[in-house]
Each structure stands twice: as structure tokens, then as C-alpha cells.
Amino acid sequence: MTSTETPGSPPQKPPSTSGSATTPTGPGPLTGIRVLDLSRILSGPFATMVLADLGADVVKVEDTKDGDDTRQWGPPFQGTEAAYFLAANRNKRGVSVDLKTDQGREFVLRLADRADVLVENFRPGTADRLGLGYRELSARNPRLVYASISGYGQTGPWASRPGYDAIAQAQSGMMSITGEPCGPPLRPGIASADIGAGMWATIGILAALLARGTEGRGQHVDVSLLDGQLAWLTYVAGGYFATGHTPRPHGSAHPTIVPYQALAAADGHLMVAAGNDKLWQRFAEVLGAPDLAGDPRFATNPDRVRHREQLIPLLETALARRSTAEWTEALEAAGVPCAPISTVEQALTSPQSVAREMVSVLQHPTAGRLSVVGSPLKLSATPARIRTAPPLHGQHTDDVLAETGYSPDEIAQLHAAGAVR
Incomplete structure (x- = not known):
């Protein structure tokens, strides 16, 4: 935020619109793939946003009270929407469901029956208690690719612990190698464990979809924040394996290249x-x-x-x-x-960023003119595209209910019962 801004106000100098995404003119590589997004905050929503950019039809399920936690994570806000939520939920349709009701769970089960991919980032065991775990849903829909993102994975002595980005960074060794040599441990300026897990989940989902084409069945993709950060240690871990010496922070410097x-x-x-x-x-x-x-x-x-x-x-x-x-x-x-x-x-307004269309501009119902970071995936024949703004809370509930086979009377009954919003 610059000194001329106030909380909740847009930047005084918005990014150039010359890099704005154009209206889609063709299908994306994942057009026809249906994704049911039961995740919230960042790791899962980031993964499903990438899939949506590539053309998948992503239906984001939020609760009927407050929705995704990040809708309240501000300031800054743009209009009535938190900038944090707007940053990771474009190209999705939003429905609002009370999963604690039988009617709400039945709606989500019907969506899972039609889905190619499901993404969730509950604490391990929660989806099972809701009747939405991998075993139950894969029995109903054997072709379903079911992706679980958690702090520590679905197995191991720490599996039941809640997952937080900063905790994964701390336990992975990442913070021990970040910062100045004589300073305190630091975390990067972004949520690297969350975003990294989202990237790993996307890779796993795409691999599972490819395998489904030959095997005919989906599978369970199990990704953890901690595993993802350990994998990112790469040459740092290699140095430790080679020498037995504990790696230390080097500030902005590289441990094995000078200058x-x-x-x-x-x-x-x-x-x-x-x-x-x-x-x-x-x-x-x-x-x-x-x-x-x-x-x-x-x-x-x-x-x-x-x-x-x-x-x-x-x-x-x-x-x-x-x-x-x-x-x-x-x-x-x-x-x-x-x-x-x-x-x-x-960085966002540089000529290179503009030329690469790394800032796109959308129109949002309440936020107005909305700038978002573009997709880094540049495919020559089926490019990723920024099509729609992040959904309002429950914006597409009735549309998706109707697509799933609910009649107008049944939709009204669900609203009256508080099962959907």
C-alpha cells in the first residue's frame, strides 16, 4: 500500500490494462472437466483456480454463514470483497451449502457423482465424518480423481494435526535457511507452503486424469504442505546429504555460487x-x-x-x-x-509483465474494476484464460442446483430449510 492509499481503497495507479485478458475464443485444455471444490483459504483454491484457468468447470462450495474464511481476511477490501479472496477464486462458480444438513450433503453428493475431480483441504478424517470421504465417493463414482491437501498428509504420526502455512515452513527447514546469517529465522513474503501444496496438487490431479484415460479409474491424490516444502529443499537437502552439515541462511546470497x-x-x-x-x-x-x-x-x-x-x-x-x-x-x-x-x-507494471499478459482486468459485481495476476501457463494451442470474476457468496447456487436436476419447488424447499443459500 502506498502512502496515498487508505484501507479498502483501490491503488491510486492501477496496473496497465494493455495486458488484460481477451474474451475466450476457444476451449481450454481442461474444457469438459468438472471440478468440485470443497476447499478454502489458499492451497486448495489456488489449485482449483489453476484448473479453472485451463478451462475446467469449477464449482466452489462454501458454507451458508460466512463462506470461505478469506472473505473476511482484510483489509484491504475492494468493494465488499476481501482482496485475499479475490486473488485465488476467479473463473469459478460459487454455491453455498450447509454440509451439516442431510439435504446439503445430498446436493454435494450429487455434484460429486457428476464430477471428474474433487479437491478438499479438511483436516484428515473430517471429510469421512461428513460422508464425503474418498472411499464413499469413489464407490459412487469410480472415475473420480479425489485430491486431499492437508498439513501433514493422510498418513503418519502427525496426520491428525491441523495444517498451517507458517507451521509447515517452520517444520520443513525452510525458515531455518531464510534470512540473514546472524538474524532470526524468517518466512517468505508469500504463503509458500500453501501455494506450493496447491501446485503439487494440480500436478497430481493432472497426472491422475491422464492415468484415468488408460486405467479407466480415478484415484486418491494425497498432498501435504510439509511434503511440498521438503521437496522444494532440492539442492539444499542435497548439500546436507553430501556433507552432513546443517544448512544455514545466506540472506539474498546463494550457498554455492558467488557473487x-x-x-x-x-x-x-x-x-x-x-x-x-x-x-x-x-x-x-x-x-x-x-x-x-x-x-x-x-x-x-x-x-x-x-x-x-x-x-x-x-x-x-x-x-x-x-x-x-x-x-x-x-x-x-x-x-x-x-x-x-x-x-x-x-514488477506488475513492467513492460515485460504487460507483454506477457500477467495482469488481467475483470468486472466484478460489487468490487467493480478488478485487476488480477494472470496465468503463467502459456500454451500455444489451448491457452489458459481469465474468463470470470470470483463469485459472490452463493452466486450460482440456484443455477447449479437446476443443472443437477433439482426442480424449482425443490430449490425453494432447500432455501427454506437453510440447507443452501
């Missing part, structure tokens, strides 16, 4: 990524410090890693002579990867 970090210039910081010895030599030449490239302490990347504490201050002394803009121009001309540290506003 590969944010370096202070005259007016700010510049990210430099000299990923090999040739780039290092070019970097030193642009800095006007060829003696550094010839110094045996810094000749090769292993040398520079061993002597990083001596090298970095020398580099920042040289960089202090000019601004980040001047160094960026000079280093880019020499082919050295670098970039100033962008703000979120700068």
Missing part, C-alpha cells in the same frame, strides 16, 4: 547473478576491477565461495561509485545478469 546476491550500490541494491567464471570475469571488468578477476582467491567459483567474506565488501566498495540504474545498464550491455530490486508495483 550471486543483492549488492549495495550508491542508491540501493542490485541483484547480480554471476553464475560461472566467464560471467565473473565480465562483472569484474565492468566494475573496473580486473585485479579481482586475477586474484587467486577469486579465480574460480569454489575459490569465491570459500572467500566470499573477503570478496563481497570489495565488490560493494566498487559498486558504491554509481547508481543501480547506471550499473544495470553497464552490466546488461556486458551480458552480466543483474536487476534492481523491484517493488510489487514495479
Whole structure:
């Protein structure tokens, strides 16, 4: 939020509309796939949003009282809607159901009978108690791909614990390697465990749909926040396996490449990524410090890693002579990867983001003009598309009831009983 904004107000400088998504003109790769979304907050909704962007018909089920928790997670709000909810629920239809009623559960069971995919992120055991677990639903619909996202998975001694993004980051080791070397542990500025689990769930769902094409049956996709974060450790875990040494935080730096970090210039910081010895030599030449490239302490990347504490201050002394803009121009001309540290506003409004349609603009019934982050999936024949704004609470309940075979009288009775909203 900039200093000229007030809580609940839109940004004073909205992102450019030149990257707005156009009206869909063709089917997406998942057109014809029906997804029943029983999830809330972020991990599940993120996964189902990706599926919806790819053309799936996603029906989001919310309770009849407050709906998805994130509808109340603000400020900021846009109109009456929380910005958090708007960020992860586009391209979906919304229904509001009381799953504690027999009539509400029957409605959801009928939706599951018609679905190709179901996504839930209840604590393990909750779906079973509601009569909506994998065993029951797969018996009714053997082709159903049933995806469960939880904190720790459906098995193991921690399975029954509730799942939270920050807790998964803490227990996975991620926070222990994030931050400055002598500072406290930090979590990233985004919910990496939630979003990561959503990505893993999407991959698992697509794989299960592909397998269904040959096997003829769906299956259970079991994804946990903790597992997803452990998988993201990749080369950090590899270093631990190789040496037995506990990895430590390096701030913006890379543990095994130097220089590969944010370096202070005259007016700010510049990210430099000299990923090999040739780039290092070019970097030193642009800095006007060829003696550094010839110094045996810094000749090769292993040398520079061993002597990083001596090298970095020398580099920042040289960089202090000019601004980040001047160094960026000079280093880019020499082919050295670098970039100033962008703000979120700068990142979303950059010419590259606009050219790649990474900001789209929708019209929302109450929020009005709504900017959303676009899809990073660029398919040449069946592209992902941003079609509709996130639904209002219960916006499509009656439409979906009618599609599922309920008569107008039956729909009225469900409303009267409080089973739907």
C-alpha cells in the first residue's frame, strides 16, 4: 500500500490494462472437466483456480454463514470483497451449502457423482465424518480423481494435526535457511507452503486424469504442505546429504555460487547473478576491477565461495561509485545478469509483465474494476484464460442446483430449510 492509499481503497495507479485478458475464443485444455471444490483459504483454491484457468468447470462450495474464511481476511477490501479472496477464486462458480444438513450433503453428493475431480483441504478424517470421504465417493463414482491437501498428509504420526502455512515452513527447514546469517529465522513474503501444496496438487490431479484415460479409474491424490516444502529443499537437502552439515541462511546470497546476491550500490541494491567464471570475469571488468578477476582467491567459483567474506565488501566498495540504474545498464550491455530490486508495483507494471499478459482486468459485481495476476501457463494451442470474476457468496447456487436436476419447488424447499443459500 502506498502512502496515498487508505484501507479498502483501490491503488491510486492501477496496473496497465494493455495486458488484460481477451474474451475466450476457444476451449481450454481442461474444457469438459468438472471440478468440485470443497476447499478454502489458499492451497486448495489456488489449485482449483489453476484448473479453472485451463478451462475446467469449477464449482466452489462454501458454507451458508460466512463462506470461505478469506472473505473476511482484510483489509484491504475492494468493494465488499476481501482482496485475499479475490486473488485465488476467479473463473469459478460459487454455491453455498450447509454440509451439516442431510439435504446439503445430498446436493454435494450429487455434484460429486457428476464430477471428474474433487479437491478438499479438511483436516484428515473430517471429510469421512461428513460422508464425503474418498472411499464413499469413489464407490459412487469410480472415475473420480479425489485430491486431499492437508498439513501433514493422510498418513503418519502427525496426520491428525491441523495444517498451517507458517507451521509447515517452520517444520520443513525452510525458515531455518531464510534470512540473514546472524538474524532470526524468517518466512517468505508469500504463503509458500500453501501455494506450493496447491501446485503439487494440480500436478497430481493432472497426472491422475491422464492415468484415468488408460486405467479407466480415478484415484486418491494425497498432498501435504510439509511434503511440498521438503521437496522444494532440492539442492539444499542435497548439500546436507553430501556433507552432513546443517544448512544455514545466506540472506539474498546463494550457498554455492558467488557473487550471486543483492549488492549495495550508491542508491540501493542490485541483484547480480554471476553464475560461472566467464560471467565473473565480465562483472569484474565492468566494475573496473580486473585485479579481482586475477586474484587467486577469486579465480574460480569454489575459490569465491570459500572467500566470499573477503570478496563481497570489495565488490560493494566498487559498486558504491554509481547508481543501480547506471550499473544495470553497464552490466546488461556486458551480458552480466543483474536487476534492481523491484517493488510489487514495479514488477506488475513492467513492460515485460504487460507483454506477457500477467495482469488481467475483470468486472466484478460489487468490487467493480478488478485487476488480477494472470496465468503463467502459456500454451500455444489451448491457452489458459481469465474468463470470470470470483463469485459472490452463493452466486450460482440456484443455477447449479437446476443443472443437477433439482426442480424449482425443490430449490425453494432447500432455501427454506437453510440447507443452501
